[in-house]
Amino acid sequence: MAESIKIKKGLDIKLKGKAEDTKEDALQSQFFSMRPDDFHGMTPKVAVKEGDAVKVGSVLFCDKANPELKVVSPCSGTVVAVNRGERRKVLDIRLESDGKFESVPFEKAEPSQLKSDDVKKRLLECGFFAFINQRPYDVVANPNDAPKAIFISGFDSAPLAPSYDYVFGYDQCVEDLQRGVDALAKLTSGKVYVSTHKDSASRAFKELKNVSLYEFEGPHPAGNVGVQIHHISPINKGEIVWTISPYDVLAIGKAFGKGSIDFSRLIALVGSSVEKPKYYKTYPGAEIASVVKGQVKEENVRYISGNPLTGTQVGKDGFIGAFAHQITVIPEGNKNNEFLGWIMPRLSKFSTSRSYFSWLLGDKEYVADTNVNGGKRAFIMSGEYDAVFPMDVLPEFLVKAIMDKDIDKMEQLGIYEVAPEDFALCEYVCTSKIETQKIVREGLDFLRKELA
Amino acid sequence: MKALRNFLDKVKPNFEEGGKLSAFRSVFDGFETFLFVPNTVSKSGAHIHDTIDSKRVMSFVVIALIPALLFGMYNVGYQNFLAAGHGNESAIEMFAYGFLAVLPKIIVSYLVGLGIEFTVAQWKNEEIQEGFLVSGMLIPLIVPIECPLWIIAVATAFAVIFAKEIFGGTGYNIFNVALITRAFLFFAYPTKMSGDQVWISKESIFGLGYDLSNNTVDGFTGATALGQVATGTTTNVVNAIGESVSLQDMIIGLLPGSIGETSVIAIMIGAVILLWTGVANWRTMISVFVGGACTAFLFNAIGSESNQVWNLDWMEHLAVGGFCFGAVFMATDPVTSPRTNCGKYIFGFLIGVVAIVIRCMNPGYPEGMMLAILLMNLFAALIDYVFVQRNINKRLNRVK
Numbered sequence: 001m002a003e004s005i006k007i008k009k010g011l012d013i014k015l016k017g018k019a020e021d022t023k024e025d026a027l028q029s030q031f032f033s034m035r036p037d038d039f040h041g042m043t044p045k046v047a048v049k050e051g052d053a054v055k056v057g058s059v060l061f062c063d064k065a066n067p068e069l070k071v072v073s074p075c076s077g078t079v080v081a082v083n084r085g086e087r088r089k090v091l092d093i094r095l096e097s098d099g100k101f102e103s104v105p106f107e108k109a110e111p112s113q114l115k116s117d118d119v120k121k122r123l124l125e126c127g128f129f130a131f132i133n134q135r136p137y138d139v140v141a142n143p144n145d146a147p148k149a150i151f152i153s154g155f156d157s158a159p160l161a162p163s164y165d166y167v168f169g170y171d172q173c174v175e176d177l178q179r180g181v182d183a184l185a186k187l188t189s190g191k192v193y194v195s196t197h198k199d200s201a202s203r204a205f206k207e208l209k210n211v212s213l214y215e216f217e218g219p220h221p222a223g224n225v226g227v228q229i230h231h232i233s234p235i236n237k238g239e240i241v242w243t244i245s246p247y248d249v250l251a252i253g254k255a256f257g258k259g260s261i262d263f264s265r266l267i268a269l270v271g272s273s274v275e276k277p278k279y280y281k282t283y284p285g286a287e288i289a290s291v292v293k294g295q296v297k298e299e300n301v302r303y304i305s306g307n308p309l310t311g312t313q314v315g316k317d318g319f320i321g322a323f324a325h326q327i328t329v330i331p332e333g334n335k336n337n338e339f340l341g342w343i344m345p346r347l348s349k350f351s352t353s354r355s356y357f358s359w360l361l362g363d364k365e366y367v368a369d370t371n372v373n374g375g376k377r378a379f380i381m382s383g384e385y386d387a388v389f390p391m392d393v394l395p396e397f398l399v400k401a402i403m404d405k406d407i408d409k410m411e412q413l414g415i416y417e418v419a420p421e422d423f424a425l426c427e428y429v430c431t432s433k434i435e436t437q438k439i440v441r442e443g444l445d446f447l448r449k450e451l452a
Numbered sequence: 453m454k455a456l457r458n459f460l461d462k463v464k465p466n467f468e469e470g471g472k473l474s475a476f477r478s479v480f481d482g483f484e485t486f487l488f489v490p491n492t493v494s495k496s497g498a499h500i501h502d503t504i505d506s507k508r509v510m511s512f513v514v515i516a517l518i519p520a521l522l523f524g525m526y527n528v529g530y531q532n533f534l535a536a537g538h539g540n541e542s543a544i545e546m547f548a549y550g551f552l553a554v555l556p557k558i559i560v561s562y563l564v565g566l567g568i569e570f571t572v573a574q575w576k577n578e579e580i581q582e583g584f585l586v587s588g589m590l591i592p593l594i595v596p597i598e599c600p601l602w603i604i605a606v607a608t609a610f611a612v613i614f615a616k617e618i619f620g621g622t623g624y625n626i627f628n629v630a631l632i633t634r635a636f637l638f639f640a641y642p643t644k645m646s647g648d649q650v651w652i653s654k655e656s657i658f659g660l661g662y663d664l665s666n667n668t669v670d671g672f673t674g675a676t677a678l679g680q681v682a683t684g685t686t687t688n689v690v691n692a693i694g695e696s697v698s699l700q701d702m703i704i705g706l707l708p709g710s711i712g713e714t715s716v717i718a719i720m721i722g723a724v725i726l727l728w729t730g731v732a733n734w735r736t737m738i739s740v741f742v743g744g745a746c747t748a749f750l751f752n753a754i755g756s757e758s759n760q761v762w763n764l765d766w767m768e769h770l771a772v773g774g775f776c777f778g779a780v781f782m783a784t785d786p787v788t789s790p791r792t793n794c795g796k797y798i799f800g801f802l803i804g805v806v807a808i809v810i811r812c813m814n815p816g817y818p819e820g821m822m823l824a825i826l827l828m829n830l831f832a833a834l835i836d837y838v839f840v841q842r843n844i845n846k847r848l849n850r851v852k
Contacts, residue, residue, distance in 0.1 A: 013500070015500075159500075234850060236847075236850055236851045237851070302493075302499060304499055308498070308499045308500045309498045309499070309500070310497075310498070311499065313499065328499075330499065330500070332493055333491065333493050334491045334492075334493045335491060336489060336491055337453075337457050337488050337489075337491065338488060338489040339453045339456075339457075339487065339488055340486075340487065340488075341488075341489035341503075342489060342505055342507035342508045342511065343507075343508065343511055346503055349503045350502075350503070351502050351503040351504050352502055352504070353502065353503075353504035353508070353729065353730060354728060354729045354730050355504065355508055355509075355512050355729040355730075355731065356503060356504070368500040369493075369500070370493040370494050370499050370500065371489065371491065371492065371493055371494075371501070372490075372492045372493065372494050372501050373489060373501050373502065373503045373504075373505055374489070374490075374501075374504075374505025374506060374507065374508075375485060375490065375492075375505065375506070375507075375579050376579075377506045377581060377622065377623060378620070378621070378622060378623025378624055379623055379787075379791075380506055380509070380583075380622065380623050380786055380787055381509060381786050382733070382786045382789070382790075382791035383733065383791070383793055386793065392843065392846065392847075393843070394792065394840060394843050396791060397791075397836075397840055412844040412847065412848075413840075413843070413844065413847075414847055420497070424497065424498050427497050427498040427501075428498050428500060428501055428502055429502050429504075430501075430502070431502075431504050431505060431506055431509055432506060432623070433501065433505065435496050435497050436497065437496065437497035437498065438496040438497050
């Protein structure tokens with residue numbers, strides 16, 4: 001029986017445009033793009049050049065510090081370009097797909113029968129390893145580390161997030177996930193923790209063996225793996241844990257089961273600007289247009305690869321991020337010209353503040369645009385962050401310590417336990433419109449550099 | 453609205469860098485963002501943001517102050533009419549008198565304060581911040597009606613510059629700006645801020661009200677309730693014409709005192725607005741009352757032959773003077789209170805304690821609320837330190 005943990009603090013932002021439980025194949029994506037920036041913490045060393053033929057699983061670039069850490073191609077075809085920006089920074093590797101998705105050879109195996117080193121080598125070889133993240137610092141895991149445990153969050157509580165009950169609801173799923181989990185178990189001497197939501201109907205995660213199961217309930221960010229780690233086994237200074245999304249666990253499991261590499265996944269196209277929000281089978285790095293074409297009902301919109309709190313803005317001609325499980329399309333708020341908005345009742349907008357009325361309107365779903373709704377200020381209101389931050393960490397003091405670049409204070413206040421995504425709700429509710437995620441990201445990078 | 457937007461768009465280039473009126477860029481920006489929510493969209497991090505912003509937060513404090521302000525205006529008129537022996541005129545006339553007496557103070561406070569804020573914003577090339585919207589309304593409400601305008605102007609300027617701007621502006625100040633204004637007045641011009649001559653308006657304005665210079669009724673006293681008890685031989689409090697007042701009268705608030713502080717009912721309406729909207733923190737507010745009540749009760753229990761303030765009933769202690777006003781509008785200032793939730797309990801409680809202790813133990817100051825809040829403002833960071841350290845120790849102990 002899974003242990004259960006109840007989260008009280010947090011916030012479910014109810015937005016219009018949740019995906020219906022139907023799926024279809026996305027249009028054929030002609031081009032693919034893999035961005036080193038998605039794999040935070042890696043310094044890319046490009047392994048291909050223009051014109052090279054690639055297969056699914058061919059190495060595109062590896063990490064300068066750990067050359068065995070590789071990022072591979074999600075499609076088969078040819079390399080069109082290696083786009084570089086200022087100071088020759090690699091922006092992305094552009095591929096043209098031949099539509100066949102032929103895989104490099106991958107030997108079928110039962111990971112539970114393999115040796116640890118074998119599993120690690122195979123995961124590194126075919127690029128799956130780059131999808132493992134580590135805490136502290138929220139960067140791609142270093143294969144030379146020995147993590148104390150591996151955490152998998154079995155539900156996504158973010159606004160408009162895909163329902164894992166649906167995505168992982170098919171019959172074969174338990175088997176595939178089990179293989180993936182078995183492979184991961186070989187990477188740590190500790191346990192593999194899987195968390196599910198209390199109300200989850202799916203058996204995919206609940207029937208997993210050789211894992212520690214936890215059951216969470218409560219509002220977002222209960223589904224954030226960082227929150228789960230904090231409540232199950234908090235990270236202390238010097239400890240390392242790895243995290244991975246079940247999407248990638250599934251991909252690993254499938255590869256071992258089928259003997260070929262397949263990055264395809266079911267992502268949700270959501271948001272109030274989408275005609276019919278639903279699920280699409282597509283690939284990381286595929287063109288946004290292959291999913292959204294003909295589905296968006298407004299002109300002035302923002303395409304987000306990821307959820308509206310933590311995702312990355314990509315243009316209409318952008319690509320799906322390597323770690324994205326949803327594409328959110330919401331209206332831009334750059335032409336509102338809202339007259340005296342700050343004192344109006346704003347019945348159609350959601351707010352946590354009781355100076356508006358959304359607390360009276362129950363389960364109403366709202367349209368949220370990208371307007372910041374106010375000017376940037378110094379910290380004024382207190383306790384706002386605490387109300388949406390379900391960890392025993394003082395978020396406001398931590399953010400201030402980061403702003404001060406005070407390393408001792410950051411450590412003392414628990415920076416090793418957090419990732420930018422944990423601060424997404426703080427940023428959402430902030431009266432002073434402080435960019436907390438950016439601050440935390442910079443803080444983690446600063447700390448990593450200083451302590452390296 | 454469209455026309456207004458178009459007009460703003462048309463004149464905007466004049467105010468931008470290099471434009472004819474670029475010296476007023478911040479002012480223009482202030483008005484523009486006041487009229488229209490800026491069309492700024494998020495560039496990093498979260499793509500959506502809550503609709504709450506600092507303009508709305510500050511506006512709600514001002515809205516919460518309105519009952520106290522309106523009652524204060526009425527009371528100013530009422531006291532003048534009462535002292536002249538004409539307590540039965542229409543309420544509208546009294547209010548009109550009070551309105552005319554108080555309005556200049558509000559205007560002066562806003563003109564001076566906002567003037568400085570606008571200048572500093574322009575100078576630092578920043579957006580104008582809303583903090584003074586609240587301070588500017590608080591200042592007229594915590595001074596005696598007879599306080600001259602020029603003194604208010606000087607004190608406001610002092611407070612805005614030395615209590616706020618030199619610390620970095622809204623959000624960085626250590627002390628409550630409105631209370632620094634009052635403290636400056638209190639120590640620099642004590643005769644205009646205390647005693648029994650300043651609490652009742654003495655002139656007639658535009659033919660309204662009465663000139664009281666040689667025209668008061670028998671038994672007139674202009675002293676506040678606390679002033680009377682501090683210098684008297686009983687805890688009995690009288691109004692301007694010498695009639696004894698009960699706790700109920702104190703709660704209604706038709707007594708001499710600073711403009712906004714007298715009516716517990718009006719202040720409580722404000723408190724409900726602040727707590728309901730979550731703009732003020734209930735932890736601080738409740739703790740102030742608990743602290744004050746406990747301490748006053750303790751002094752009641754000990755009792756004193758010579759100092760009648762000790763004997764003033766604890767409920768009356770909370771009802772008179774600036775206690776309620778301070779607890780609701782001043783102590784809850786989020787910038788100058790501790791930022792940890794636990795810290796707020798301690799902070800509020802100690803404000804209540806210190807306020808009553810000053811009232812009871814210090815013969816010089818009949819009222820202790822202002823000094824209590826300022827003193828605790830100073831300790832807010834220290835209180836936070838204790839609770840932050842507790843969090844740090846918990847994390848350290850986890851490793852063991």
